[in-house]
Amino acid sequence: MVLKALLWDVDGTLAETERDGHRPAFNRAFAEAGLPLHWSSESYGSWLTISGGQERIASQLRQLHGREPDPEQLRALQSAKQHHYRQLVQQGAVQLRPGVKHLLLEAHQAGLTQVIVTTSGRPAVAALLDQLLGPLQHVFAFWVCGEDVARKKPDPEAYRLASQQLLERGLVSSDAELLVIEDSRNGLAAARAAALRCLVSLSHYGRAEVLSDPQGAAAVVSQLGSGATVVLGPPCQTPELTLSYLQALVV
Numbered sequence: 001m002v003l004k005a006l007l008w009d010v011d012g013t014l015a016e017t018e019r020d021g022h023r024p025a026f027n028r029a030f031a032e033a034g035l036p037l038h039w040s041s042e043s044y045g046s047w048l049t050i051s052g053g054q055e056r057i058a059s060q061l062r063q064l065h066g067r068e069p070d071p072e073q074l075r076a077l078q079s080a081k082q083h084h085y086r087q088l089v090q091q092g093a094v095q096l097r098p099g100v101k102h103l104l105l106e107a108h109q110a111g112l113t114q115v116i117v118t119t120s121g122r123p124a125v126a127a128l129l130d131q132l133l134g135p136l137q138h139v140f141a142f143w144v145c146g147e148d149v150a151r152k153k154p155d156p157e158a159y160r161l162a163s164q165q166l167l168e169r170g171l172v173s174s175d176a177e178l179l180v181i182e183d184s185r186n187g188l189a190a191a192r193a194a195a196l197r198c199l200v201s202l203s204h205y206g207r208a209e210v211l212s213d214p215q216g217a218a219a220v221v222s223q224l225g226s227g228a229t230v231v232l233g234p235p236c237q238t239p240e241l242t243l244s245y246l247q248a249l250v251v
Contacts, residue, residue, distance in 0.1 A: 003247045004177040006107055007162055007196070008140075010118040010125055012183035012203030014100055015132060018048060019204045021094040025085035026057070029077050037064065045205045051119060051152035051186060054078045086127040096132050097201070099225020099241065106243045108139040113171045116143040117162045117180070119152035141171065154186040156193035163194065179218070179246055185209040192216040197250060202231070218249040 011017040023044045030037040037060060039047060050056045057077050061069035088094065107114055118125060122145040129137045142165065149157040159180065166172045180191040183203035188210060191198035197218040200210050211231070214220050219233025221241055228241035236245050 001176050001250050003112065003179055003243075003250045004172045005113040005115065005166055005179070006246070007115050007117045007159065007178060007180045007191075009180070009182045009184075009187050010116060010128065011120055012206055013097070013181055013187070013201060015094050015096050015128065016204055017094050017128060018044070021085055021088050021128075022053065022081075024093070025081045025088055026053070028084040029080035032080055033073075033077060035064070045208070048184070048205050049186075051154070052146070053081060053120075055152075057081070082121070082123060085124055089127045089131045092131075094128065094132070097203075098223045098227060101133075101136070103224050103242060103246075104133075104136065104139050110243060112243075113141050113166065114139050115162050115166065116140050116145070117158050118144070119146040119149060119158055121146045141169075154189035154193070156190050159191055159194035159196055163196065176250065179250055182206075183210075185213065188214075188217055199246060199249060219245075 008014060011022070019041060023039055023041065027038050047056045047060070050059055054074060058069050058074055061074070104114065116125065122143070125143065125145055144158050144162045146152060149161060151157045163175050163178060166178070172178060175196055178196055180196050180198040182188050182191055182198050182200050184206035188198050188200055198216070200206070200214070200217045200220045201224055202210060202220065202222055210217070210220060214232050217232060220231040222229040222231060224241055226240045228236065230236050230241070234248060238244065
């Protein structure tokens, strides 16, 4: 079987957005609204079990007030958080993870189709890619974002939609030619529920949760590129974890 397409998650996979971007953006929004809330680097990991920023805010407000949050307050907080996230990205607070840019270029030059598959909102994805990839964004054939699906990861809807579009466009002939790149347990669960192979590149927050239950991963690695360690899966035969390793996962 030949690898023909890579399906890239965004948050935690392309960059450490959760730790360095989303978390401080939430905290700025809380402070701006005068709320006695602050998510530390350590505590924020537990909030990531809830998919979706607005859903996380709603859960925190329920804990704080003991009732359902006011919809208008919820929308205002989410809007403020998105504004602060874009600012943080533009200020350089978030950077690509090791090996990501090289692999994007290597896969593009090899003729692979590459797709963004995330249940984050399109504006946040656009802000990140504009800042970190610029013209290199053209390597992605299309994006599947939170606005395109009714259910967020770990639901497989986003990956099923992406694979369906790839098949309909004639870019692949079967799902066996696809490989998902994820960083978290929710992402791995979504990929596996869509019956897709998944490489997990462990993020700051994904590390503990994935290593506690890596079931179904084609491989688990510390990162991409040079300096990568294979935690679970076939050994890497080269000094760098590159496209050749990914190709071996679909054979």
